[in-house]
Amino acid sequence: MGLIVVSHPEKCTHCRECELACSLHHEKKVNPKKSRIRVIRASYDLSVPSLCTHGYGCALECVDSCPMGAIEENNGFVGIDEELCDGCGACVDVCPFNAIRLFDGKAKKCDLCGGEPVCVSLCSQGALTFEEGKTVDKRVFNEIKKVVEERREDYVLQI
Amino acid sequence: MYYRYKALIVDLDSKEFSVKELNKDLVRKTLGGCALGAALMYRLAPKTPDPLKENVVIMAPGALTGTPVPTASKTSFFTISPLTGGWLESVAGGSIGLELRSCGFEALVIKGKSEAPCIIRITDQNFSFEDSDWGSDALDAAEKLSKGGYSTACIGQAGENLVRFAGVECDGRQAGRGGLGAIFGSKNLKGIAIKSTGDIEPESPEVLERLVKKWYDALLQHSSYRDDTKYGSGEFLEWMNSERGTFPTKNWQLSVFENRKQIDPYYWAPKYSVKNNGCISCVKPCGKMFVIKEGKYSGTKIDGPEYETLYALGGNVFNGNIEALARANELCDRYGIDTISTGGTIAFAMELYERNIITKDDVGYELRFGDEDALLKTIEQIAIREGFGNLLAEGTARASEHLGAQRYAVHVKGMDPPAYDARGLKGMALAYATSPRGACHLRAGVYGIELTGKWWKYSDIDRYSTEKKGDMVATMEDLMSVYDTLGICKFSRHVYFAEGLPELVEAVTGIKYSVEELFAIGANANWMKKLINMRQGISKDSLPPRMFLDPIAEGPSKGARVTEEELSIMLKDYYRARGWSEEGEPSKEQINEVDDLTKEVFYG
Numbered sequence: 008m009g010l011i012v013v014s015h016p017e018k019c020t021h022c023r024e025c026e027l028a029c030s031l032h033h034e035k036k037v038n039p040k041k042s043r044i045r046v047i048r049a050s051y052d053l054s055v056p057s058l059c060t061h062g063y064g065c066a067l068e069c070v071d072s073c074p075m076g077a078i079e080e081n082n083g084f085v086g087i088d089e090e091l092c093d094g095c096g097a098c099v100d101v102c103p104f105n106a107i108r109l110f111d112g113k114a115k116k117c118d119l120c121g122g123e124p125v126c127v128s129l130c131s132q133g134a135l136t137f138e139e140g141k142t143v144d145k146r147v148f149n150e151i152k153k154v155v156e157e158r159r160e161d162y163v164l165q166i
Numbered sequence: 167m168y169y170r171y172k173a174l175i176v177d178l179d180s181k182e183f184s185v186k187e188l189n190k191d192l193v194r195k196t197l198g199g200c201a202l203g204a205a206l207m208y209r210l211a212p213k214t215p216d217p218l219k220e221n222v223v224i225m226a227p228g229a230l231t232g233t234p235v236p237t238a239s240k241t242s243f244f245t246i247s248p249l250t251g252g253w254l255e256s257v258a259g260g261s262i263g264l265e266l267r268s269c270g271f272e273a274l275v276i277k278g279k280s281e282a283p284c285i286i287r288i289t290d291q292n293f294s295f296e297d298s299d300w301g302s303d304a305l306d307a308a309e310k311l312s313k314g315g316y317s318t319a320c321i322g323q324a325g326e327n328l329v330r331f332a333g334v335e336c337d338g339r340q341a342g343r344g345g346l347g348a349i350f351g352s353k354n355l356k357g358i359a360i361k362s363t364g365d366i367e368p369e370s371p372e373v374l375e376r377l378v379k380k381w382y383d384a385l386l387q388h389s390s391y392r393d394d395t396k397y398g399s400g401e402f403l404e405w406m407n408s409e410r411g412t413f414p415t416k417n418w419q420l421s422v423f424e425n426r427k428q429i430d431p432y433y434w435a436p437k438y439s440v441k442n443n444g445c446i447s448c449v450k451p452c453g454k455m456f457v458i459k460e461g462k463y464s465g466t467k468i469d470g471p472e473y474e475t476l477y478a479l480g481g482n483v484f485n486g487n488i489e490a491l492a493r494a495n496e497l498c499d500r501y502g503i504d505t506i507s508t509g510g511t512i513a514f515a516m517e518l519y520e521r522n523i524i525t526k527d528d529v530g531y532e533l534r535f536g537d538e539d540a541l542l543k544t545i546e547q548i549a550i551r552e553g554f555g556n557l558l559a560e561g562t563a564r565a566s567e568h569l570g571a572q573r574y575a576v577h578v579k580g581m582d583p584p585a586y587d588a589r590g591l592k593g594m595a596l597a598y599a600t601s602p603r604g605a606c607h608l609r610a611g612v613y614g615i616e617l618t619g620k621w622w623k624y625s626d627i628d629r630y631s632t633e634k635k636g637d638m639v640a641t642m643e644d645l646m647s648v649y650d651t652l653g654i655c656k657f658s659r660h661v662y663f664a665e666g667l668p669e670l671v672e673a674v675t676g677i678k679y680s681v682e683e684l685f686a687i688g689a690n691a692n693w694m695k696k697l698i699n700m701r702q703g704i705s706k707d708s709l710p711p712r713m714f715l716d717p718i719a720e721g722p723s724k725g726a727r728v729t730e731e732e733l734s735i736m737l738k739d740y741y742r743a744r745g746w747s748e749e750g751e752p753s754k755e756q757i758n759e760v761d762d763l764t765k766e767v768f769y770g
Contacts, residue, residue, distance in 0.1 A: 020451040022444030023261070027234035028378060035371040037233050038268065040363050051467050052440050052455045125375075129234070129382050131449040132442070161315035 009083035011063060011140040012044070012117065012124050014056040014151060018134035021046055021054035025126035025135060032125045033115070041108055043117040044126050044135075045162050049154045056135060057155050058126075059106040059117040061085045063140035064148025069098035069107060069116075077114075083140055089113050103152045105159055168369050168675050169193055170270040173206075173768070174293070176286055178353055179278030183293040186768040188272055194677055195763060198229030198272060200255060200650035201687050203244040204694040206273060207253070209764045213701050217246040217345075218328055218352040223276040225319070225358075227263025228653015230674050231447075232366045234378045236385055237655040238670075239445035241266075241336070243319075247344040248352075249330045249507070249561050250580040252704040253602045253695045254344040257650060259445025260337030262317040268362035280354035283326075285311065288360045298356035300326050304335035304502035311359045312337075320357025321347040322502025324549040328352060329559040331507035331582075335499070338469050339445060339453075342504040344581065344603055345561075369676030377673055385450050385661050394657065395442060397431035398452045399473040404430050410617055411721030412587040415481040416535055417513035418576045418712050421587045422721035425486025425536075429476045434488045443469045445655070452657055456492055463493040471495045471505075474607070477585030478509025483516060483541050490538035494545055501549035510582025511562045512544050515554075517574050524569065529554045576710045579604035589713055590723030591616045593627075593635040596736040599707040600639060602695035608656055610642040622663050632732050636739020644688030651687060692744070693752045694760055700751065707737055707750060 023046050026039035034041055044058040062080050069085070070078045077091035078098060087098075094112040099105075107116045117124075119137075127135045155162075171188045196202040203226045214220045223245045230238035241263030247254035266274055269290055276286070285296040302310070304322030311318040317337055324332035325347030332347030333340045350356070368374045385391065393401050406413045407422045415423040427433060435454060444451030458466040471479070471491060479485060479494040498505045512533075518524045519533040526532055530553050533540050547555025557565050562582055566575035576583060581604025588595035597610035607613055615621040615638065616629040624638065645664055649656050652667060664681050672678050679687070699705065709728060717727040741750050752760075 017441070020442045020444035020448075020453075022448045022451055023446050024234055024236070024382075024449055027447055028375070031234055031368070031371055031375055031378075034365070036365040036367050038363070038365045039264075041365075052457070128379065129449065131382070131386055132451070161313070 009140050010119070010137055011061045011083070012058055012119065012127055013136050013138045013143050013147070014058065015134045015136065016049075016053060016055040016151070018132045019046060019054040019056055020132055020134070021048060022131075024129050024131075025056060028125050028129050032120060041110055041115070043106065043108065043115065045105065047154055047158050047162055049158065053154075055151055055154045057104045057106060057151050059085060060104060060148060061140060063143060064145065064152065065103050068101040068103065072097040072101045084119070085116070086118065087114050087116060103155065105155045105162055168367055169272060172271050173273040173275055174269070174271045174288070176274065176276045177278050178276065178280040178284070178355065181280070181295055188768060189766050192763060192767055193272055196687060196691070197651050197671065197675065197677070199226050199231070199240065199242050199653050200647050201691040202226050202273060202651070203242050203255060204691040204698075205764045206275065206767055207244045207698055208694045208760065209767045210275065211246055211698060214246055217248045217251065218348060221246050221349055221352070223346070223349055223353070225262075225266065225274040226272060227267050229651060230670060231653035232264040232267040233368055233374065233674050234447055235374075235654070235670050235674065236378065236381050236447060236449045237445075237658040238653045239447050239655060240650065240653040242650055243334065243341050243346050245346055245349045246702060247580075247603065248328070248348045249345040250604045250704065252579060252604075252699040252702045254346065255603060255650065256334070256341035256343050256346045258334070258336040258341040259339040259448070259655070260317065260319070261446040262319050262336055262358070262360055263653065264366075264446055265317040265360040265362050267366055268364040269360065270364055274358075276353065276355065279352065283354045283356050285356055286358045287316070288358070290362050290364060300356070303500035305500050307357055308335050308337070311357050314361065316359035316361045318357055318359050321350045322500055322549070324501040324503040325351040327549065327551045327559065329503055329548060329551065330561045330564070331504045331511070332502050333504045335502055338443065340499065343506065343606070344504075347502050368674045370673045374673040377670060381662070381666065381670075382449050385658055388661050390660065391450060394452060395450060397435050398454045399657070400431040400471070400476045403473065403476055404432065406585075407721070409722060410590065411718065411723040412590045412617070413481055414477060414583070414585060414587045416484050417482060417517040417574065418587065419517065419716070419719065421590065421718045421723055423481035423484075423486070425484070426481065428486055428488040429480040429491060438488070438492070448655065450658060458489055458492060461489065463489040466493050466496050468492055468496045468499060474584045475505040475509070478506045479541070481585075482509045482513040484535035485538055485541055486536070487538055490541065494541055497542060497545045497549070501545070503545070503549055506584055507561065507582040508545060508548065510576065511548070511558045511565065512541060514562045514566065514575055515544070515558055518569065518571055521574070523571050573711050576712055577605060578709060579704060581605045586613045587718065587723065588709070589718050589728055590726040591629050592632050592728060592732065592736065593629070593638055595709060595713060595728045595733060596635050596639045596740060597643070599709050599733060599737065600643070600740055602692070602699055609646055610639045611646050611656055611659065612639055612642050615642075621660070630726060632736050635736050636741075637743045640740055640743040641685075643692055644685050647688035647691045648684050651691065689744075690760065690763070693756045696750070696752055697757065697760065705750065709733060
């Protein structure tokens with residue numbers, strides 16, 4: 008355990024195939040706004056894919072914020088129990104990666120597609136890799152968090 | 167349900183939006199993009215003597231655009247061109263098509279003219295007009311408009327100034343050709359911004375997911391992948407010069423560019439390109455993010471230059487300085503003008519200058535081939551319509567008539583040609599002549615077949631021969647129209663060909679079409695484009711004098727030209743292949759079929 012999808016913004020070409028495929032895989036529909044991964048255009052030549060790091064680049068703010076105890080971290084995997092989730096959205100607001108969507112009354116985030124992430128399998132430039140979370144340099148996460156904070160308004164799903 | 171069978175109609179006169187239900191049968195028989203656009207234009211576009219006064223703009227995403235089908239990223243705009251006076255389709259990557267489809271529309275139709283500069287903003291089912299300023303460049307306008315997560319299509323100063331080859335900026339790519347930007351300007355429309363939270367619902371999501379991976383693998387495993395992405399669309403520039411001698415140079419006076427060293431991507435990509443840029447769903451990104459960090463042109467940042475621009479703002483104006491070329495490209499993107507026609511028009515003026523047909527008194531400064539300062543200055547003068555630029559902003563054809571210099575004007579139907587010297591590629595000569603929007607490489611896309619001699623079902627094709635070319639151009643025009651109907655990028659046509667398309671159409675739309683049936687949709691679209699041109703009084707398929715009179719001067723294709731007789735033979739073959747009369751008119755049966763198809767485009 009402990010494998011996560013790691014984003015490498017310097018390689019991302021902003022094609023957003025990951026967003027399209029993620030939503031197709033999870034929702035059986037295409038909708039980038041419901042995708043568990045979002046590609047944030049930070050500047051002319053910097054696009055930043057952001058998704059759940061399963062606790063490696065953050066303080067598990069989502070777990071702490073959930074009044075229902077619906078979010079749990081287990082061996083480097085953060086999961087949401089949809090039975091318990093009441094859709095309050097507290098986790099959405101505190102996630103430093105803006106990696107949690109709220110729709111159909113439930114919070115949704117990256118579940119690593121059961122161990123074979125679709126986004127990684129369709130990233131032609133190697134901007135997404137499936138790696139041990141603990142080996143990733145913290146600075147990588149910090150850079151992503153910075154961009155997410157600056158551009159959050161443009162990427163929050165409001166339905 | 168994938169199709170929502172709805173179009174959003176925007177009336178700029180009354181400032182009203184209305185949602186209309188599209189004829190289901192029409193949508194299912196045209197699918198989207200080019201074929202749907204042709205049908206809507208056939209019925210909705212006015213017969214207009216002045217496209218800048220009375221016109222309509224239609225936007226339609228490709229049928230697969232908005233899904234993860236690899237490279238299905240294209241959205242088409244349709245209007246009557248202010249450059250050619252006839253049919254215009256202008257195609258771009260970017261994500262605005264995805265957003266429109268997510269809103270639940272197959273098409274956006276814009277009519278009338280706003281009293282003052284405005285923006286159309288669409289947020290799901292909320293539609294509004296906003297006041298806009300005139301004067302900002304296309305990239306700044308796009309940045310401002312996109313705030314809040316919107317996809318955009320907008321114009322720069324050139325569109326505002328009704329430059330007849332102004333384009334529309336679409337999320338970093340351009341619907342560049344034919345003057346769509348001037349039509350936006352003529353309607354006082356600065357831009358369109360669309361954002362949606364809606365779902366797009368492919369009919370067979372599981373099948374689609376499997377096919378996406380299949381075609382992703384096919385694209386990445388193809389032998390061309392590495393160089394297509396590493397060097398972008400200009401990868402064959404050296405070969406086009408040294409091996410084929412079909413790289414138009416100096417306003418087509420030459421076909422090999424001797425100063426090409428720097429403009430070859432093998433030189434500039436490693437030096438200036440910081441990364442690639444992809445259109446939406448493109449797993450094979452060809453756009454090069456080009457940055458100049460020091461020197462005279464420090465601060466220049468573009469997505470490009472593409473192959474056609476390396477010709478238009480390089481060889482054709484005899485500019486071998488890649489940094490000046492990139493700066494010229496950036497000016498075109500910012501002002502919002504088509505690089506191909508900008509280069510073509512300036513190259514034409516440079517030739518006239520060197521022939522003393524125009525002088526420094528006319529221009530205000532020296533306008534010689536290879537003078538990068540003059541090139542950059544002239545781009546600005548065109549975009550703001552100042553001085554001599556005001557004449558050039560009318561385009562090569564009108565400027566040549568004004569100056570009585572038609573002999574040196576290289577255009578077809580008013581459209582400046584791209585970077586394939588058709589004198590050494592007879593099928594391309596025919597394709598330039600028949601292309602409904604004027605000289606274009608992507609309406610038929612036969613250059614690759616002729617340059618290499620084989621592709622898809624074609625083999626042993628002699629580029630100097632007229633044989634088989636009529637049939638080939640008709641077939642390829644239909645195939646390329648299918649690509650534009652589906653929204654798939656033609657830069658991946660060597661992977662999908664025609665045979666890969668039906669399974670994708672079925673998984674997404676639920677409609678089962680054979681390859682032959684898809685070709686019929688493409689053919690039908692081409693009949694409509696032709697009929698729209700005839701309605702506009704544009705029926706002659708011909709070539710510029712230079713292609714008939716001036717043989718290629720040097721290099722591997724030395725001596726090649728197209729004779730009027732050769733063109734006439736090829737046209738005859740082409741019209742026959744299309745089932746058209748010897749004058750190139752669609753048959754009664756075809757007209758009936760089209761009339762029947764478009765009888766009722768909306769319900770109610």
